[in-house]
Amino acid sequence: MNRRNFLIGTGAAGLAAVSLRGGRNAFAIDPPKQPPRRLLLVFALGGWDTTYALDPKEPPFASVPAGAIQRFGNLDIFTDASRPNVTQYFERHADHTALLRGIATDGIFHNECMRRIATGKRDENQPDIGAMVAHDLGNALPIPYLVLGDVAFTGPYTVSAARVGSTNQIVELLGTPDADPLAATEDALLRRYADASADRARATRGAAGYNRRRVDDFAGAFARSERLRQLRDRFGARGEIQSLASQIPLALDALQQDLSHAVMMTTRLGWDTHGDNFLQADCHETTFGQLTPLIDELIRRPGRAAGSKMIDDTVVVVFSELSRTPMLAGDPPHEGKGHWPITAALVIGAGVKGGQVFGATTPDSGGIPIDLSTGVPSPTGIQPMYSHFIAGLLALCGADPSAHLATTPVFDAFIA
């Protein structure tokens, strides 16, 4: 047996029954449909080094920071006293957290991999997981998909999405509560005028197809923007969304108050450490330092059903489009790591088999075929890809993967 066939890091997934199936697809017998769940996405743009916490490795196969493997239930996490926020997160929330390892992005370019890991597809103009879930499950809300971060792919569901801007510019567009007694009357007149225009268009050039969707989007966008203006107080002040810490309260409020069904956040940290890879420690600390209160809040805040909490109906996904090469390169003390096409993700919250690892990598961070329904390495399984990952998230959130990804096998091992 060579070292590539020696499987490690399978964690608790190894305890599950091994299946020879490569994963479900649209033609397989479907598992019970999941209830509709809300979605919070945290995108670590730039490519995180999974050896810092999520996928422990050892020399000589990888250059790793100080630390040791620490078990949190069945999660094996690489921790160190110098990274207390990572430790604290798993101490508090490991039981809500599934760790997915060995997801292949099949590329090493940021933009391509961002699109793939977010949408499950290679093609341009495809909606990302937030846009799909929001469209399918929360399209009646004012802003089904709220984009607080920098990157989102809205594709055909653009009308269901809203960006707040890099410095929360949306606040300026929403204006201030209008003391002018005429404003409401004039707004109603403008709405009527826009609707009449749309109706006229539908009767002529906008009767069908692409044109019809543009007209419907025009009218729908107007209506959604009016509802948004009623919620102006929830968007804080200009410049307030620069950090993940300031995005989280907005995101939680947006879900809790039924403004949105899905929210995209970005960490806005320098994960792309081609030099000074040690900065990954700060990135991990900052991110996990915010994830802990995020999950705390989901546990504290009321959910949709009576007596429930948000954690019971909300899924959190923390992911990155790439990871980093196992080995450092460059000159001391500024050694960095390049892009690596096998990454990991955290899936947290409602419907998740928490406290378990699904998927695996080789000692030198290569991919390993798994059974997608168990997460267990299998010689008859398949390499988990970004598409399988997104299909699994769709299923977890209660959407139909086949509606978006056709016959793509569903990586659903992490669904309870």
Added chain:
Amino acid sequence: MRRQRSAHELVLAEAYNAGMRAVVVAVVLAAMSCSSEPPPPATTVTFLTPTEHLSRASMALRGIRPSLAELRAVAADPDQLPRFVDRYLTSPEFAVTVRDLHNEVLLLHPQVLNLTPPPVAPLQLIPFNEMNRSIYDEPLRLIADIVMNDLPYTQIVTADYTLADRTVATAWGLPHSDDDGWERTTWGDDRGAAGILASTALYVRYRSITTNYNRARANAISRSLLCHDFTESDIHIDTKVNLSDPAVVADAVVNNPSCAGCHQAMDPLASYFFPFYQGNVSGVSSYPVDLFIPDNASMWSTTTNRPPGYFGAAPQGLAGLGKAIAADPRFARCAVVHFASYLTQRAARDLAPAWIAQLQDRFVHANYNAKRLVREIVLSDEFRVASDSDLAGAERVVGYQKVRPQQLQRMLLDLTGFLWQVDTDEMIGGWRIGHVDYLDDDYLGFRVLGGGIDSWFVTEPSYTMNATSSLVARRAAQLAAAYVVDHDAAAAPADRWLFTQAPVDATDPSAVRAELAELHGRIFSELVGPDDDALADSAALFEGALAASGDPRRAWTVTLTGMLSDLRALYY
């Protein structure tokens, strides 16, 4: 005795062939284009009326609406339309459109701090936006200069000059008269006549990390000039390769089949760009700075070991590379695709191949005259299509084109004299931002929120509306409406922007309808009379607003807000 090729060699050859297939396809398509004609449009398709067609052409080419005189002339004689298109093609607004179009291709307007040369002497007082915009406008200005002067489009990669304003000239040390504005100038070194390939800004925008040896630059050029994106290749990354070891990578990109397929073409292309500085420009300490370092030209020999080459040929230097690209059939086809895609708001993959082939053929035979290409596009059935009564066909017809944020800015300026802008002391990374055009800015403005691109995170425009783009459109309309009502209230009749048929205090129904008819023509490109039923909704809006406030100026402001943010204003 003939040696059998090993399985490894066969796989490698196949991978290489896959990489070259795009070249062959392009050549075949070019050859086919001589004999193929696009099929006629389906009988279920309807087209824009001549005045609607004129309006779409005017918006697509200039970002402004046609004048009433132009509309009336075309209504009276539709054969006049091409004459107006020719006029639009010589307008300064078309030059702006050419820059916008190529920015969507080259992605040169990212408001990113570490991609912007810093404010150091003698430019220590320059605001961020001014530096950022000038530096990245340079290659776009060159392209626009070539197009507007009817030079062969191939000169975008072969020209022996560029354009500079004072900022660009100061930063890069280019000859300049010190007058305001942009003027032709030349690079003072021996980088060669290579058009935008010689542009320092292109390489500031596209940097590769030191050990990636200009591959990002090579792909950016291949993607934007040849429509060949190496990163979209359908390959599997071999994780047995230690990507952190330059020696291992250097071997893999030659001998590993999953790597070599792309790298055999990409790495020689990348080797042309070693002379351009690969570091972060934020370290620049004073100007002028020369980021072209000829001594680095041979660094390929100690890194990738791939001499400069272009898909199997070996043209010399950037000038040779530019000529090779210009002669590549993919270049002409890619240019046609970019123009056609931008002007019809259709994705490249949705453009009819036969139409593109025909355009390419004529483009080449017209000595790569871009204005003639654009003229042919905007006069085509593909451009003037309105709808399709066949439901399946209706899915493919782009009968509504949406204004881009920059077009909205120009349209509002042309109609009302209003420019949504500010000079601000707000900072980005400790650097004063300065002038902001709200519809062409992402940090403080609303370019992305309005559906545009930021050239960094958002690289595809949105052609539909959502809540934020609706808010942007209405806010811009509201501000423009208030501005023009105030302006026209104070201006002499001859100096008014919009209120030429009635003063802004008019409430008399006949005067109001006369003015509304004027506004329908100016804003919607609809030629209607004061008694036309088409004015009913606009008249009702004015009457309702007047009834609510009793203030005719306020009523006109509300009415104009509605009209300037209407479907007929935001789509064309």
